[in-house]
Amino acid sequence: MNRFPVLERLTVSNFRMFPGSPKSPxxxxxxxxxxxxxxxxxxxxxxxxxxxxxxLLVGPxxxxxxxxxxxxxxxxxxxxxxxxxxxxxxxxxxxDRAQSASAELWFKLGHSQFSVRRSLSTLKxxxxxxxxxxxxxxxxxxxxxxxxxxxxxxGQFVDFLTAIKxxxxxxxxxxxxxxxxxxxxxxxxxLFTTPxxxxxxxxxxxxxxSADSRxxxxxxxxxxxxxxxxxxxxxxxxxxGVDARLSAEQTLLDTELRRRRELELHAERLDEDLKRxxxxxxxxxxxxxxARRSVEETRFARLGRxxxxxxxxxxxxxxxxxxxxxCLACERESPQAQQRLEHxxxxxxxxxxxxxxxxxxxxxxxxxxxxxxxxxxxxxxxxSLQRRSLADEERSRDQEWQEVLKELGDxxxxxxxxxxxxxxxxxxxxxxxxxxxxxxxxxxxxxxxxDIEKRKRQSAEAVYDRLLTRVSERIQTATSTVSGYFQELxxxxxxxxxxxxxxxxxxxxxxxxxxxxxxxxxxxxTAAAFDGEQIRSSPDDVSESQREFIDLAFRMALAEAAAIxxxxxxxxxxPEASLDAVYMERAANxxxxxxxxxxxxxxxxxxxxxVMIPALLGPETNDQDEIEERRKRVLNLxxxxxxxxxxxxxxxxxxxxxxxxxxxxxx
Amino acid sequence: xxHELQSLKxxxxxIQLLTAAEQAALVPISLDKLHAFAFLADVLSPVWNLRPFxxxxxxxxxxxxxxxxxxxLDLLVAMGLVEPSELNxxxxxxxxxxxxxxxxxxxxxxxxxxxxxxxxxxxxTAVREQAFLNxxxxxxxxxxxxxxxxxxxxxxxxxxxxxxxxxxIDLDQMSGTSRTVRAVASFDQAFPGSKLTPAxxxxxxxxxxxxxxxx
Numbered sequence: 001m002n003r004f005p006v007l008e009r010l011t012v013s014n015f016r017m018f019p020g021s022p023k024s025p026x027x028x029x030x031x032x033x034x035x036x037x038x039x040x041x042x043x044x045x046x047x048x049x050x051x052x053x054x055x056l057l058v059g060p061x062x063x064x065x066x067x068x069x070x071x072x073x074x075x076x077x078x079x080x081x082x083x084x085x086x087x088x089x090x091x092x093x094x095x096d097r098a099q100s101a102s103a104e105l106w107f108k109l110g111h112s113q114f115s116v117r118r119s120l121s122t123l124k125x126x127x128x129x130x131x132x133x134x135x136x137x138x139x140x141x142x143x144x145x146x147x148x149x150x151x152x153x154x155g156q157f158v159d160f161l162t163a164i165k166x167x168x169x170x171x172x173x174x175x176x177x178x179x180x181x182x183x184x185x186x187x188x189x190x191l192f193t194t195p196x197x198x199x200x201x202x203x204x205x206x207x208x209x210s211a212d213s214r215x216x217x218x219x220x221x222x223x224x225x226x227x228x229x230x231x232x233x234x235x236x237x238x239x240x241g242v243d244a245r246l247s248a249e250q251t252l253l254d255t256e257l258r259r260r261r262e263l264e265l266h267a268e269r270l271d272e273d274l275k276r277x278x279x280x281x282x283x284x285x286x287x288x289x290x291a292r293r294s295v296e297e298t299r300f301a302r303l304g305r306x307x308x309x310x311x312x313x314x315x316x317x318x319x320x321x322x323x324x325x326x327c328l329a330c331e332r333e334s335p336q337a338q339q340r341l342e343h344x345x346x347x348x349x350x351x352x353x354x355x356x357x358x359x360x361x362x363x364x365x366x367x368x369x370x371x372x373x374x375x376x377x378x379x380x381x382x383x384s385l386q387r388r389s390l391a392d393e394e395r396s397r398d399q400e401w402q403e404v405l406k407e408l409g410d411x412x413x414x415x416x417x418x419x420x421x422x423x424x425x426x427x428x429x430x431x432x433x434x435x436x437x438x439x440x441x442x443x444x445x446x447x448x449x450x451d452i453e454k455r456k457r458q459s460a461e462a463v464y465d466r467l468l469t470r471v472s473e474r475i476q477t478a479t480s481t482v483s484g485y486f487q488e489l490x491x492x493x494x495x496x497x498x499x500x501x502x503x504x505x506x507x508x509x510x511x512x513x514x515x516x517x518x519x520x521x522x523x524x525x526t527a528a529a530f531d532g533e534q535i536r537s538s539p540d541d542v543s544e545s546q547r548e549f550i551d552l553a554f555r556m557a558l559a560e561a562a563a564i565x566x567x568x569x570x571x572x573x574x575p576e577a578s579l580d581a582v583y584m585e586r587a588a589n590x591x592x593x594x595x596x597x598x599x600x601x602x603x604x605x606x607x608x609x610x611v612m613i614p615a616l617l618g619p620e621t622n623d624q625d626e627i628e629e630r631r632k633r634v635l636n637l638x639x640x641x642x643x644x645x646x647x648x649x650x651x652x653x654x655x656x657x658x659x660x661x662x663x664x665x666x667x
Numbered sequence: 668x669x670h671e672l673q674s675l676k677x678x679x680x681x682i683q684l685l686t687a688a689e690q691a692a693l694v695p696i697s698l699d700k701l702h703a704f705a706f707l708a709d710v711l712s713p714v715w716n717l718r719p720f721x722x723x724x725x726x727x728x729x730x731x732x733x734x735x736x737x738x739x740l741d742l743l744v745a746m747g748l749v750e751p752s753e754l755n756x757x758x759x760x761x762x763x764x765x766x767x768x769x770x771x772x773x774x775x776x777x778x779x780x781x782x783x784x785x786x787x788x789x790x791x792t793a794v795r796e797q798a799f800l801n802x803x804x805x806x807x808x809x810x811x812x813x814x815x816x817x818x819x820x821x822x823x824x825x826x827x828x829x830x831x832x833x834x835x836i837d838l839d840q841m842s843g844t845s846r847t848v849r850a851v852a853s854f855d856q857a858f859p860g861s862k863l864t865p866a867x868x869x870x871x872x873x874x875x876x877x878x879x880x881x882x
Contacts, residue, residue, distance in 0.1 A: 275833075278723060278835060278837065279725075279833065279834045279835050282723060282724065282725030282834065282835040283725055283834060283835075285725065285734040285735065286725050286727060286732070286734055288734060289732075289734035289737065289738075290764050290765070292738075293756070293764070293765040293766070293767050294764070294765045296756070296765075296767070297756040297758065297765045297767070300756055301756075312751075312752075312754045313744070313750065313751055313752075313754070315754075316741075316744060316745075316751060316754050316769075317744065317745045320741050320742065320744065320745040
C-alpha cells in the first residue's frame with residue numbers, strides 16, 4: 001500500500017452534538033494543506049470528531065480485538081470483523097439517537113477522488129462516489145472496499161484498515177509499533193511489498209500456521225495413543241498368566257457366593273423355625289403352669305382337710321414340699337422323699353410324725369376323685385415333658401443358627417476379599433490383541449496424516465521463504481529511507497542523539513515450524529548515564545512523553561517513506577497532554593516538519609495551553625489576511641458544538657484565548 | 668448346673684423386685700402386680716441402659732405372667748424368704764383352669780435373706796439394677812389404685828397390634844428399640860430444651876400407661 005487518504009472536506013448534518021449556527025448549521029469544514037486544528041475545550045466532541053473521520057473512511061469494520069495482548073498479532077490473524085459500536089457509538093451521544101444525522105467526507109487517494117456519506121445512526125453508506133461515479137452500495141460495502149484497495153494500492157481491505165487505524169490516525173487507541181517486532185513486520189509487509197505480495201504473505205502464514213496446528217494436534221493424539229499402546233504391550237508381556245489366575249479366583253468366588261446363598265436360605269428357614277419353637281415353648285410354659293396349679297390345688301385342699309389347724313402358708317409350703325420332688329433344704333432331687341410324702345397324705349398319716357389320721361380320711365373320700373387327680377398329674381407330667389423337649393429343640397436350633405451366622409460372616413468377609421482380588425486381576429488383564437492391532441493402525445494413520453500436514457507446512461514455508469527473500473532487499477532499502485526520515489523528525493523533538501538501526505531478527509510464523517529471518521528496526525538513543533547510544537528495546541526504556549513522540553515520529557517516517565506521491569493526512573489527537581512548555585514547542589516543531597506540502601496534519605487542541613496553537617499556526621502577526629488564512633485552518637468547536645456548562649459560562653475567555661493563538665500570541 | 672444357675676438368677680431377681688416394691692410401699696404385692704412389674708422392668712430396662720432380665724414372654728390375653736418366675740417364687744416361699752398371704756386357689760369351671768392368687772412380701776426376719784441382701788449391695792451390677800427397679804416401683808406406685816397389672820396390659824409392646832400379633836414377645840430381637848422405648852424417647856421432643864432424667868421418663872411412661880388403662 002503506497003497511497004494514503006488526503007482529507008479535503010467534512011460536513012456533518014442533523015447531529016445534535018454539532019448543531020452549528022442558524023446561519024451555518026452543522027459542520028462544513030475544508031481541510032487545508034499543512035496543519036488543520038480541531039479546537040475546543042473538554043467535552044465539546046474532539047474525540048467524537050476524530051472517530052467520525054475514521055469511521056467515514058473505514059465504515060462499520062474493525063480488526064479483531066485481542067484483549068489478552070497489547071501486541072500486534074501475526075499476519076495469519078489478519079482479519080476484518082464488524083465493529084461492535086456501529087449502532088451505538090454515535091446514537092448514544094445525542095437525545096434523538098442520531099436518527100437523521102449524517103456526515104460526508106471528501107478525500108483523495110492518489111489521483112482518485114472519493115466522497116462518502118454515512119448515516120450516523122448505523123454507519124451505513126448513504127452515498128459514495130469514486131472519481132465522480134456513484135458506487136454500488138451493499139451491506140458489506142464490497143464496491144467501496146474494492147475501490148479503496150485499488151486506489152490505495154493495498155493487497156486487501158484489512159491492510160488498508162490496519163494502516164488507517166494505526167498509521168494515519170494517532171488516537172486514544174494507539175499502540176506501540178516501534179517496539180513491537182510483529183507490528184513492524186506487518187507494516188513492512190503492508191507498506192513495502194506489492195499488493196499481491198502482501199496478500200500472498202498473509203495466505204502463506206495462514207497456511208503455515210493451520211498446517212502446523214493440525215500437525216501438532218495429531219502429534220499430541222499420537223503421543224497419547226502410543227502411551228496406551230506401550231501400556232497394553234507391557235501388560236501383554238508381564239501379565240501373561242493373569243487370565244488363568246482370574247479364572248481360578250472367579251471359580252472360587254462363584255463357589256463362595258453359591259454357598260453364601262445357600263446359607264442365607266438356611267438361616268431364613270432357621271429363623272422361621274426358631275420363631276415357631278419359641279412361640280410353642282412360651283405356650284408350653286403357660287400350659288405347664290396351669291397343670292401345676294391344678295395339681296397344687298388338689299394337694300392344698302387335701303392338706304387343709306388333713307391338717308385343719310395348719311396356717312395357709314404352712315399348707316402352701318407343704319404343697320410345694322411334695323410337689324416338686326426336690327428337697328427345699330438342700331435343693332437336691334429326692335424322689336424317695338416325694339413318694340414318702342405322697343404316701344403319707346394318701347394313707348392319712350401325718351407327713352411329719354407319721355401318726356394315723358384316719359378320722360380325717362372320711363373327709364378325703366368325699367372330695368375329688370382319685371382319677372381326676374391322677375389325670376391332673378398326668379397332664380402336668382405331659383406338659384413338663386413337652387416344655388423340656390421344646391426347650392431342648394430351641395437350644396439345638398439356636399446353636400445351629402449361631403453356627404450358620406458365624407459361617408455366613410466368615411464367608412462374606414472371604415467373598416469380599418476375593419471380589420477385590422478378582423477386580424485387581426481384571427484390571428491387570430492384558431488387552432485384546434485385536435484392539436492393540438487397531439491401535440497400531442490408528443497410530444500409523446495419524447502419523448501419516450501428521451506427515452502430510454508437516455509436508456504442507458514445509459511446502460508453504462518454502463514458498464514463504466522465497467517470498468521473504470524476494471521482498472527482504474526491498475524492505476531493507478525502505479527501512480533505510482524510514483531511518484533517514486525518522487532521524488530528521490525525531491531530531492525536531494528530542495535533545496538526545498537517537499537513530500534507528502537495521503537488524504534481522506529470528507522468528508517463526510508458527511509454533512513449531514521453521515525459523516525465518518525478518519527485517520526490523522531498532523531504536524537507539526544516548527542517555528545521561530551512559531557513553532554512546534544505547535539500544536532501547538523496550539518502551540519502558542524511555543520516558544512516557546518521549547515514548548509517545550518517538551512512536552509518532554516512527555509512524556510519520558513509515559508513512560513518508562511509503563507514500564509514493566508523498567501525499568498523506570495524519571490525524572493526531574491532543575499531542576500536548578503530557579508535555580511541558582518547551583517540549584510542546586518541540587512537539588509542534590515535529591508536527592510542522594512533517595506537515596510540509598504535500599503532507600498534512602489534522603490535530604486536536606483543547607485550548608489548555610497558549611503555546612501549542614501559535615507554535616502550529618505561526619508566529620505573532622497583525623496581518624489580517626494572515627489571521628484569516630489561519631482561521632480557515634481551525635474548526636472552532638466553541639461555535640459549532642453543542643455548548644457544555646464551561647462554554648456557556650466562559651465562552652468569551654475561551655474565544656479570546658483561541659483568537660490570541662490565531663494571532664500567534666502566547667498569553 | 669445350668670438349670671440351677673438360672674434358678675438362682677430368678678430368685679435374686681425376685682428379691683430385687685420385692686425389695687423395690689417394699690421401698691415404694693407396694694407390698695404385700697399381689698401375684699399379678701408382681702409379674703406386671705417384672706415385665707415393665709424388662710421392657711423399660713433400655714431407659715436405664717440395662718439389658719432385660721427375661722427376653723421372652725408369652726402373650727396370655729391377660730396381664731403379663733412369667734411361669735418360671737412364679738415357680739421360683741413358690742420355692743422362695745417354701746425356703747422362708749418370702750411370706751405369702753391371702754392364698755387362694757379358684758377353680759374356673761368355664762375356662763377349666765385353676766387360678767392361684769396370693770400377696771407376697773419379703774420375710775425380713777429371715778437370716779438367709781439378710782445375708783443375700785448384704786451380698787447384693789456389694790455387687791455393682793446388682794446395685795444399678797436395684798436403683799432402676801426402685802425408680803420404676805416409685806413410678807408405678809403413682810398409678811391410680813396401683814393398677815399396675817392393667818397398665819402393663821396396655822404397654823405398647825405387650826398389647827397386640829397390627830404390626831406385632833405374635834403369641835410371644837422377643838425383646839432381644841427388638842435390639843433396645845421397642846415401641847415402648849421409642850415412646851419414652853419421644854418425651855424429650857415433647858419438652859425441648861429440658862433434659863429429662865431417666866427416672867422422670869419412667870414416671871411419665873407410667874402416667875401414660877395409667878391414662879391408657881383408664882381411658
